[in-house]
Amino acid sequence: MRNRNAVITGSTTGIGLATARELAGRGCHVMLNGFGDRAEIDRLCAEIAAQSGTRVVYSGADLSRPDEARAMMADAAAALGPIDILVNNAGVQHVAAMHEFPDDKWDLLLAVNLSAAFHTIKAALPAMRERRWGRIVNTASVLGMVGAPHKPAYVAAKHGVIGLTKSVAIEVAGHGITCNAVCPGTVLTPIIEKQIAQQAQVTGLPEERVLQTVFLDRMPTGRLVPPEEVAAAIAFLCSDAAASITGAAIPVDGGYTTH
Numbered sequence: 563m564r565n566r567n568a569v570i571t572g573s574t575t576g577i578g579l580a581t582a583r584e585l586a587g588r589g590c591h592v593m594l595n596g597f598g599d600r601a602e603i604d605r606l607c608a609e610i611a612a613q614s615g616t617r618v619v620y621s622g623a624d625l626s627r628p629d630e631a632r633a634m635m636a637d638a639a640a641a642l643g644p645i646d647i648l649v650n651n652a653g654v655q656h657v658a659a660m661h662e663f664p665d666d667k668w669d670l671l672l673a674v675n676l677s678a679a680f681h682t683i684k685a686a687l688p689a690m691r692e693r694r695w696g697r698i699v700n701t702a703s704v705l706g707m708v709g710a711p712h713k714p715a716y717v718a719a720k721h722g723v724i725g726l727t728k729s730v731a732i733e734v735a736g737h738g739i740t741c742n743a744v745c746p747g748t749v750l751t752p753i754i755e756k757q758i759a760q761q762a763q764v765t766g767l768p769e770e771r772v773l774q775t776v777f778l779d780r781m782p783t784g785r786l787v788p789p790e791e792v793a794a795a796i797a798f799l800c801s802d803a804a805a806s807i808t809g810a811a812i813p814v815d816g817g818y819t820t821h
């Protein structure tokens with residue numbers, strides 16, 4: 563995948579950052595996106611560029627806003643050239659009982675976790691169709707496949723991501739473009755760290771037992787999924803070797819969805 567141009571959303575931390583490193587390491591020019599300290603993000607971009615020898619640019623687009631999602635895709639094409647690989651990975655979480663779930667959090671989670679992928683895919687497809695090659699990978703979740711309490715917006719959005727993935731996959735299958743989802747189990751990143759206190763509140767568990775009881779006990783492997791393992795699965799789906807895999811939702815979940 564040398565010299566492919568890739569946009570990875572939500573790549574300033576966690577799974578997205580590991581994916582940006584992996585794709586750049588395989589020779590892709592990459593656009594990072596997400597929030598964080600600007601000096602630290604600039605340092606990350608310079609580090610990845612120095613290690614990979616590829617071009618690394620950054621967009622601070624807020625993907626809860628469709629206009630910013632569209633502008634990010636235009637900026638990526640202007641900076642790197644036509645986009646070959648799109649990884650929709652930005653995500654946010656909010657944990658609360660359904661009857662108390664804040665309306666504004668519902669709107670935010672649907673916007674970032676689902677609608678942003680609609681807008682970026684829509685923007686990316688014309689150039690992919692013209693060049694008859696494209697790879698789209700959406701980071702869904704095990705919670706795109708099964709339910710969980712206290713996460714109605716996240717579970718709905720991630721199920722929606724898998725539906726969007728299948729629909730796009732069928733539509734572009736004759737154009738050299740694949741569209742897949744990865745479904746991680748628990749990966750210890752800021753999105754999980756931030757919900758420990760919320761989980762303790764809704765479940766009544768002490769905070770120090772949340773990680774084991776709410777997350778690890780669901781995974782037969784009993785270990786957290788390293789972000790690099792999700793990144794490796796995403797990178798494989800972006801390779802030429804994965805041309806026949808499309809419309810799939812691939813668990814990277816330590817067996818979470820087997821029971």
Ligand code: NAD
Nearest residue numbers: 572573574575576577596597625652653703748749751753
């Ligand atoms: P993370 O919090 O480290 O990463 C989230 C990224 O999204 C960050 O770069 C953040 O800045 C960015 N982001 C958040 N809101 C944004 C917005 N409005 N606009 C642009 N960027 C925004 O968490 P992560 O675990 O690396 O999450 C990455 C993806 O993996 C998410 O879609 C998440 O739902 C999914 N996921 C994570 C786990 C897990 O256990 N960590 C499990 C399954 C799925």
